[in-house]
């Protein structure tokens with residue numbers, strides 16, 4: 001009790017100030033007793049005779065067979081030890097005394113010096129501290145005797161008061177006051193600490209020994225009194241709270257008969273925190289829960305979790321975490337839980353199962369909490385299912401072709417690289433197939449792009465059906481597809497697969513009630529023989545495809561090293577062609593066109609010549625297709641037009657010039673402008689210019705090309721159909737455009753005399769020309785025989801080595817005058 005405590009503290013302080021000087025006196029006495037040349041004084045010199053009242057405070061210890069033994073105790077010491085016995089070992093004494101005695105005696109003996117230790121003893125709830133001064137001495141019989149002086153040093157203090165005053169919590173004891181009926185009617189405060197006075201907001205002096213019913217503090221409220229009354233005699237106790245709105249006190253009650261021991265703590269901040277936590281938890285739009293750390297049971301779930309997961313709250317609270325984990329993730333989930341620590345943040349996505357069985361992808365954030373007295377974790381869940389799905393869609397789009405949903409070129413190369421990587425250690429062969437649809441362009445041009453797109457989708461479907469497992473089918477672009485056969489394939493197997501693929505893809509497609517037929521060509525490269533990298537294999541398969549296409553399509557071809565050489569040759573030619581144009585290595589030669597009836601040169605066809613610095617003359621049949629492929633033909637064609645027109649200006653005005661046009665020039669959309677500018681620059685009348693086109697101009701973008709032809713015709717230039725009879729449907733072209741001239745291909749002229757079918761064709765074309773009023777020119781006339789036949793069939797014009805091969809511009813004047821002279825001589 002506070003009052004009692006103060007009194008005892010005063011008394012102890014007086015007693016101790018008197019006694020405290022004994023220690024230095026004894027130390028001096030010991031020192032004085034040490035005889036010169038000796039380490040320890042004689043027992044008799046220190047302990048006998050002059051100790052006086054201090055003798056009551058001495059305990060004498062001696063060593064008996066290695067055990068420190070009490071051989072004599074003074075009266076004070078006997079009270080301290082609560083033991084009057086002599087000749088007992090130290091270990092038989094109360095431990096708090098024995099420990100201090102042992103420590104002091106051992107040190108004194110070891111150092112041969114007095115040693116001062118302290119002993120803290122608790123007696124009747126009071127903590128008392130004693131000086132324990134050990135004085136080592138020499139016994140007359142040779143051994144060491146240790147005289148230990150014991151005396152209380154400090155103020156005593158009450159242990160419970162010390163503990164209670166050190167806590168912020170309030171501690172108080174109430175004694176029940178019973179009424180006449182024996183009921184606990186009121187309480188008297190019989191003990192309290194400062195914490196209780198502070199929390200009850202009344203001075204301790206106003207509370208101690210007062211009745212609660214006197215009022216003035218929160219415990220006096222009738223409701224609180226009632227609850228306290230119920231604890232009296234009703235068992236061990238309990239806990240309740242007093243919330244006055246601005247303050248909340250938590251009361252812990254323990255009942256001992258008519259006594260109540262109360263702990264009071266201010267839990268206002270805690271309650272407010274709990275409230276805001278509850279608010280944050282309950283109303284959070286993010287699914288949240290608390291689960292038990294030991295059993296993984298859900299201890300609490302918020303509304304968002306109930307809604308999001310679809311389990312009712314009751315069901316949720318009867319479940320454990322494991323039930324929302326997919327079985328195949330139990331291991332990783334459980335391992336993550338073991339590592340969870342105080343704060344947890346997902347380092348990966350987790351899958352959770354909802355009540356309807358659907359899976360969601362989530363990130364979880366957790367924190368260790370104590371929830372209703374249990375260790376647990378508060379977890380917040382972020383559902384990222386949509387985000388992951390969107391990411392997956394974007395990744396899919398980045399890797400797949402939008403039209404057919406087949407892997408695209410990048411993804412194909414990635415998969416091919418993986419297949420090569422997998423196969424490398426065991427030298428497995430991987431087949432790379434480049435596939436191109438035959439006649440796809442026709443479908444696109446004839447039926448339009450939407451139809452072409454639908455066809456490509458159907459092709460992709462068939463590819464997917466045939467190309468399975470680890471194999472990959474991809475669309476590289478346009479009508480180009482590619483396949484990887486990843487299993488160790490032999491050339492025979494690859495060949496068989498390619499044949500099957502061609503068969504499957506060549507079967508008719510039904511689109512909008514139409515039956516569409518396309519074929520497929522395949523080029524194959526096999527690792528490691530045809531290459532070890534994806535780039536090498538794809539390049540080589542592409543070369544093999546080129547060969548398959550050039551053989552007419554519908555077939556597959558394996559890569560052969562010689563193709564590589566051809567490709568190299570082709571690359572060389574492309575490079576040389578580009579250089580040739582800027583180096584001025586091209587020139588035009590001119591071949592006369594002879595009017596049969598008038599027996600005169602009616603014009604010249606300009607034919608391009610390339611004088612290669614190393615290879616000499618290169619045939620236009622060889623380099624023009626390459627110039628077309630690399631787009632050089634557009635600039636080259638414009639140059640030819642300008643050059644030919646300028647040259648023709650030097651000729652007699654009734655001599656025309658014919659210029660060949662490539663279908664690629666039509667695509668450039670600049671053709672009409674190029675013709676206008678060539679005519680304008682040279683000053684050549686449009687009527688003296690003939691433009692020769694082949695049927696291929698009508699194979700693509702027919703409408704646009706026809707429009708260009710009409711524009712050219714409107715300029716006044718004439719249009720000739722070259723190589724007539726070698727294409728597909730020549731007659732329909734004649735109907736679609738009013739040509740000025742048809743040039744009969746030299747293949748028909750060549751065998752005119754020997755093959756009746758050639759004669760029939762020449763006859764038919766000449767007849768056609770006559771009736772359509774179109775000039776007919778026969779190409780490649782080499783003999784007078786051929787000339788006679790052509791004249792007889794009514795052909796208007798001829799051209800060929802019989803008259804002259806194509807000659808350089810400088811020789812034209814001579815050609816013209818030579819022909820005129822010959823003609824007049826013949827006449």
Ligand SMILES: Nc1nc2c(ncn2[C@@H]2O[C@@H]3COP(=O)(O)O[C@H]4[C@@H](O)[C@H](n5cnc6c(=O)[nH]c(N)nc65)O[C@@H]4COP(=O)(O)O[C@H]3[C@H]2O)c(=O)[nH]1
Pocket residue numbers: 591606607608619620621624640659660661662692722723746779780781782799800801802805806
């Ligand atoms: N065996 C034989 N051949 C004869 C005879 N008379 C003429 N030739 C050849 O027949 C080809 C006629 O030209 P083309 O059919 O327009 O065929 C031309 C033409 O399609 C193309 N070409 C030539 N110059 C140009 C040009 O400036 N532009 C375009 N786009 N193509 C051109 O190159 C093709 C080949 O030209 P060349 O090699 O000069 O071959 C020329 C010519 O030299 C003959 O009696 N017997």
